[in-house]
Amino acid sequence: xxxRTLVIDTATAACSVALFAADGTLIGDxxxxxxxxxxxxxxxxxxxxxxxxRATRILVDVGPGSFTGIRVGIAAARGLALGWGAGVRGYSxxxxxxxxxxxxxxxxxxxxxxxxxxxxEVFVQRFTNQPDFAALDDVVSLTPDAAMARLGTLGxxxxxxxxxxxxxxxxxxxxxxxxxxxxxxxxxxYRDLPPVPFYGRAPDAKLPGQR
Numbered sequence: 472x473x474x475r476t477l478v479i480d481t482a483t484a485a486c487s488v489a490l491f492a493a494d495g496t497l498i499g500d501x502x503x504x505x506x507x508x509x510x511x512x513x514x515x516x517x518x519x520x521x522x523x524x525r526a527t528r529i530l531v532d533v534g535p536g537s538f539t540g541i542r543v544g545i546a547a548a549r550g551l552a553l554g555w556g557a558g559v560r561g562y563s564x565x566x567x568x569x570x571x572x573x574x575x576x577x578x579x580x581x582x583x584x585x586x587x588x589x590x591x592e593v594f595v596q597r598f599t600n601q602p603d604f605a606a607l608d609d610v611v612s613l614t615p616d617a618a619m620a621r622l623g624t625l626g627x628x629x630x631x632x633x634x635x636x637x638x639x640x641x642x643x644x645x646x647x648x649x650x651x652x653x654x655x656x657x658x659x660x661y662r663d664l665p666p667v668p669f670y671g672r673a674p675d676a677k678l679p680g681q682r
Contacts, residue, residue: 477517477526477551478651481509481544482536482564483586484630488513489651490520500652509543517547526557530654533561533664535594535610535671536586545666561664562657565610565629567649569598570657572628581607582644583622585631588612593631594671595621604658610671 474493480486486509489500499520505512517524531548534541545561552559565584572579581599588594595618597607613621615634627635628644654662 474528475526476528476530476655477520477524477557478530478654479513479517479544479548480532480564480567480649480651480654481513481540481547482532482534483540483648484537485648485650486512486516487649487651488516488520488524489654490522490524490526491655495655497652502650502652504648509537509540513543513547517551524551525555527555529557529559530662531559531561531666532564532567532649533666534564534669535588535612536564538589538670541668541670545668548666559666560662561666561669562654562662563596563610563664563669564649565594565596566598566606566657566661567654568629568647569596569606570604570661571647571650571653572644573598573600573604574653574656576644579626579644582626582628584647585618585622585627585629585635586648587631587634588671591615593618593634595631597622597625604661606661610669612672 476491478489487502490498501516529548568584583597586594596610626642630646
């Protein structure tokens with residue numbers, strides 16, 4: 472089997488998989504906003520990819536997001552890697568949403584990604600792509616009011632936008648969720664995290680390996 476990468480993303484309301492060739496060509500993908508039930512949905516989605524999604528490398532969303540969803544994705548990645556003899560690395564849900572936005576709107580820099588969190592809070596992180604893609608700070612979990620204060624005048628994307636009730640319409644971007652087909656576009660440093668859960672709850676909201 473040629474060198475391939477399988478991407479698994481179940482950290483949020485989306486259940487998303489993609490299979491890539493060694494040269495980065497997309498071989499197949501599936502994406503569905505399921506809300507819950509990732510465990511039941513994920514295996515059939517992978518099986519529906521060419522060659523059952525078999526790969527020599529697996530990328531998985533390590534969070535933050537849904538506690539259960541993160542665990543489902545990482546468990547699947549580790550299990551498949553063991554069976555296939557594949558390597559496993561991770562990436563952040565917020566970084567993937569950020570690269571998705573930059574690919575569609577490169578002039579939007581800088582902006583913030585806001586994703587739904589738990590206990591009435593949202594996950595927040597700011598990004599730029601000038602001169603290169605980079606996170607401007609660490610992930611934090613905040614109440615909507617605290618998030619508004621942190622955002623300043625930045626535009627916002629992600630499914631947490633709806634929680635920011637006082638956010639002006641001209642700063643409201645699309646309610647994006649992580650999409651597996653975008654993961655290989657992340658710079659290497661952002662898709663080379665340890666495949667361990669990052670739940671993102673304050674005060675320990677710092678990604679492994681990030682400054």
